[in-house]
Amino acid sequence: MPLSHDSRYLKGGPVAKRIIAAVREDAAIAKAAGFPPKLISITVGDTAAVDVYVRNQRAKAQLAGIDFEERRFPATITSGELEAAIHGLNADPRVTGIIIQRPVPAHIPIRTLQAAVHPLKDVEGMHPASIGNIVYNQLDLAPCTAAASVELLKETGLDLKGLEVVIVGHSEIVGKPIAFLLMSEGATVTVCHHITRSVAAHARRADALFVAVGKPRLIKADMVKPGAAVIDIGINSEIGPDGSSRIVGDVDTESVREVASWITPVPGGVGPITVAILLRNTMVALSRQRALYEATYGTADRLAAE
Ligand SMILES: NC(=O)C1=CN([C@@H]2O[C@H](COP(=O)(O)OP(=O)(O)OC[C@H]3O[C@@H](n4cnc5c(N)ncnc54)[C@H](OP(=O)(O)O)[C@@H]3O)[C@@H](O)[C@H]2O)C=CC1
Numbered sequence: 001m002p003l004s005h006d007s008r009y010l011k012g013g014p015v016a017k018r019i020i021a022a023v024r025e026d027a028a029i030a031k032a033a034g035f036p037p038k039l040i041s042i043t044v045g046d047t048a049a050v051d052v053y054v055r056n057q058r059a060k061a062q063l064a065g066i067d068f069e070e071r072r073f074p075a076t077i078t079s080g081e082l083e084a085a086i087h088g089l090n091a092d093p094r095v096t097g098i099i100i101q102r103p104v105p106a107h108i109p110i111r112t113l114q115a116a117v118h119p120l121k122d123v124e125g126m127h128p129a130s131i132g133n134i135v136y137n138q139l140d141l142a143p144c145t146a147a148a149s150v151e152l153l154k155e156t157g158l159d160l161k162g163l164e165v166v167i168v169g170h171s172e173i174v175g176k177p178i179a180f181l182l183m184s185e186g187a188t189v190t191v192c193h194h195i196t197r198s199v200a201a202h203a204r205r206a207d208a209l210f211v212a213v214g215k216p217r218l219i220k221a222d223m224v225k226p227g228a229a230v231i232d233i234g235i236n237s238e239i240g241p242d243g244s245s246r247i248v249g250d251v252d253t254e255s256v257r258e259v260a261s262w263i264t265p266v267p268g269g270v271g272p273i274t275v276a277i278l279l280r281n282t283m284v285a286l287s288r289q290r291a292l293y294e295a296t297y298g299t300a301d302r303l304a305a306e
């Protein structure tokens with residue numbers, strides 16, 4: 001049977017399509033009301049790791065009717081200059097959302113940049129105030145990849161209450177927010193990292209296993225409980241047997257699919273949903289900005305008021 005028809009593959013495409021269709025409707029309504037959504041992407045320096053992501057952001061934003069603009073800055077830029085650029089975007093009423101693509105060059109502290117984005121324009125949910133909201137179970141604007149991974153788990157139909165979940169990787173943008181989102185859903189969560197004594201021993205107990213490390217084939221079949229759901233978040237570039245470059249995840253998909261009941265493919269799993277959630281977050285940010293605007297100026301057409 002061709003792989004694409006194997007029911008064990010938990011594919012992101014249909015979920016992403018559903019989300020983008022809803023965003024497109026929202027965006028059209030907002031535009032008609034004088035609030036056109038606009039997303040700004042900031043890339044600093046060498047962009048190889050983010051090129052695929054930005055390419056897909058542009059394509060899907062266009063599909064959804066969201067303006068998309070990419071600002072590229074040289075690796076030699078200072079943190080202060082970048083912060084000034086972000087403050088300019090914060091103050092620009094035409095800009096709905098700002099995403100800072102990671103990684104940035106080592107001399108620029110990413111946390112300072114994330115904190116410079118106004119919380120109302122923080123479509124990645126990475127400002128300390130935004131990430132704090134997750135701790136308080138306010139989940140409507142969560143970091144995109146974390147939210148995408150949880151959406152995909154929900155597609156299994158598994159009851160998240162009391163589910164034994166193991167997350168491998170604890171970065172602030174992926175592993176940690178996944179843990180908080182799942183705790184809010186009532187799951188029992190274990191988080192592993194590079195100091196964990198036996199990742200395999202934890203992973204084998206999981207009904208749902210999330211992997212976000214950045215190491216191809218880290219998770220093998222003997223680390224997975226039979227019948228588990230495996231959500232592979234890794235996006236790694238590799239040279240394939242034919243010499244061409246391809247994307248692989250962190251899971252040894254070929255062997256793990258024999259053990260797991262569900263497994264997300266890479267590409268075609270979490271990635272497309274991440275892009276869709278970024279667009280959905282842009283609409284959440286816009287509706288917050290609209291609410292503030294209307295509370296301040298009444299419901300008159302913003303463009304008429306300008
Ligand atoms: N699909 C998508 O939309 C996205 C995919 N990604 C991909 O997800 C992966 C992870 O990204 P990100 O979280 O940003 O990466 P980071 O490098 O920030 O984090 C990696 C995490 O893995 C942990 N780790 C490293 N080695 C091991 C090990 N041997 N066993 C267990 N844990 C380990 C690290 O722990 P410690 O800190 O203790 O060293 C760290 O918490 C990458 O492949 C990235 O490309 C990222 C964002 C979006």
Ligand SMILES: Nc1nc(=O)c2c([nH]1)NC[C@@H]1CN(c3ccc(C(=O)N[C@@H](CCC(=O)O)C(=O)O)cc3)C=[N+]21
Pocket residue numbers: 049050052053056099100101102103124144145173235247266267268269270271272274275
């Ligand atoms: N601030 C920030 N947030 C991120 O979430 C972030 C980041 N920086 N830097 C880079 C990584 C990587 N990442 C991807 C997301 C989706 C796809 C994606 O759409 N992949 C598709 C398409 C693959 C293809 O077109 O070849 C797929 O997996 O099927 C890829 C990569 C987000 N990241």
